[in-house]
Amino acid sequence: MRIAYLHGGSIPSFFANGVHVMRMCDAFTDAGHDVTLYSLPGTYTDQDPYTYYGVRHRFPIRLVPAPDYTQDGYRRRGQDIRDLLTGDAVPDLLYSRDPHTLAVTADLAPFVYEVHQLRRDLPAGFERALLSHPRLARIVVVTRALAHDLQAAYPELGTLPIHVAPDCADPPAAATATAPLPGRPDAPTIGYVGHLYDGRGIDLIIDLAGRLPAFDFHLVGGTTEDQARWQESCPHPNLYFHGHQPPSELHRYFPLFDVVLAPHQPKVYTWGRIDEIGRWTSPMKLFEYMAHGRAIVASDLPVLREVLQDRVNCLLRPSDAPQAWADALTELIADPLLRASLGEEARRQFLQHYTWRRRADLVLADLAPRGTGGLGTPATRKAPTPAEGLHTADTAAVND
Structure with missing residues (x-):
């Protein structure tokens, strides 16, 4: 599946969202998907991003600056990304943590919207329009608490297609060279x-x-x-x-x-x-x-x-x-x-x-293209029943 990952932050950076996004793109690629990451340019370091983050795959990264960090600047950047998406082959799926770009591109392909907090910085009605968009395939959140609060914030939309998928890590290499630590050799x-x-x-x-x-x-x-x-x-x-x-x-x-x-x-x-x-x-x-x-x-x-x-x-x-x-x-x-x-x-x-690869498989489960028709529309998804309240991507992944 061809996936365009739309990131509203910079790559590389010292922020945790950059780690999350790079690990997810790496895991999607490892699962056999064709992934392109659209990101703001990095300002923290000029180090090669694949080396800096230690990812295994060199998926394409397209750096798209914003003219300024206002709502209008984000919208204009979203239009630039839309032009890139339509200039190439339109992807099978948009995957995004960036509501600004998603608002401009959502009509191009089915999309997954990943949310890590309730957004208080968006204009009134902005996120509601995304969550009620006919091409919304799935909402991914990192905790049950956020799933509950997001659903409660938009009761008029009915039961939202929310999947709970916690953050993750990669298994460490079998042999790891350690870093020298200062301190006392016999101290815990x-x-x-x-x-x-x-x-x-x-x-x-x-x-x-x-x-x-x-x-x-x-x-x-x-x-x-x-x-x-x-x-x-x-x-x-x-x-x-x-x-x-x-x-x-x-x-x-x-x-x-x-x-x-x-x-x-x-x-x-x-x-x-x-x-x-x-x-x-x-x-x-x-x-x-x-x-x-x-x-x-x-x-x-x-x-x-x-x-x-x-x-x-x-x-x-x-x-x-x-x-x-x-x-x-x-x-x-x-x-x-x-x-x-x-x-x-x-x-x-x-x-x-809690591996990134398992998370990648879970958040894309049942979203593979069917023939030439692309992904299913929300009406064809298996939605949670009202009694369930939420659909959890992997119940075992968020148990005790």
């Missing part, structure tokens, strides 16, 4: 990988470093500005900031950590505090922790419990109880069998439910 190593935005629990990690001076804490990720801000408030010599690393290099860090942390708070902010996404977040790094079989301590939040279960694939602790986190870390370091069992179960569940 506690790791965090991800951005340092407000709501990610960085203040909790700093607190833990003070409570557990015999442990070394390592934070991998974050912008230069965020790193400097947190370092100013960190007096502990056992906490190390490693800064942003290319996504292709992160696999070198995970094997070095005895325990990894997912200390998300109820309110999680994106870059610049532009949006608050705590109720709907599906952290990619959580699945990378699972892929590497690490013992996880995570915040006991409803959205994380869609994937995590205490003392089965992690330890869950209240997000506002630092001593409970310190006790959990102490317990895990003192009990290597518990660390191993939690990590092994997390990896087993990851391999069964």
Whole structure:
């Protein structure tokens, strides 16, 4: 199937949405689809994007700038992408996280609209028009909470064709060269990988470093500005900031950590505090922790419990109880069998439910072209019954 992936962000970038989009395009290509990615040009690095993200396939990437970052600028960029799509062979499917471009191109082919938060930045009626469009084939969301809230936001549209598909990771290579870590060679190593935005629990990690001076804490990720801000408030010599690393290099860090942390708070902010996404977040790094079989301590939040279960694939602790986190870390370091069992179960569940390739297959299930007629229209889809409320792409993928 020929798929045009429409991305409203830049490639390459240090934002998580770039990782998600590149991994999905890689997985679609691995599944045998002909994928072209339409993206904003990168501004963070001039490194080759395939190398920077560590993807396996060199699917075409067409960089389409926006004249400015206004609603009109996005619309004009969408028209430029439409011209590219119609100048080539029109794809069988549009797959998009970019509502602006989708609004201009939706009539060209059936489309899948992927949503990671309720959009508050769109003009009134903008998203409703997409969700009621006759060529909408599927809506993909990353958590059950978001599926519920999206459906509740548009009750007049009836039961929406929503599939729940959490974020994922790729299985690590069999042999991984590790990165050198500073610190004491005999100290337990506690790791965090991800951005340092407000709501990610960085203040909790700093607190833990003070409570557990015999442990070394390592934070991998974050912008230069965020790193400097947190370092100013960190007096502990056992906490190390490693800064942003290319996504292709992160696999070198995970094997070095005895325990990894997912200390998300109820309110999680994106870059610049532009949006608050705590109720709907599906952290990619959580699945990378699972892929590497690490013992996880995570915040006991409803959205994380869609994937995590205490003392089965992690330890869950209240997000506002630092001593409970310190006790959990102490317990895990003192009990290597518990660390191993939690990590092994997390990896087993990851391999069964949370690989990018599995996600690619699930979000495209039953959307293959039929003859020369293209994809089925919404009227021909198997829709959820009113009693079901939501159609979940893979029930097992979002269970305990």
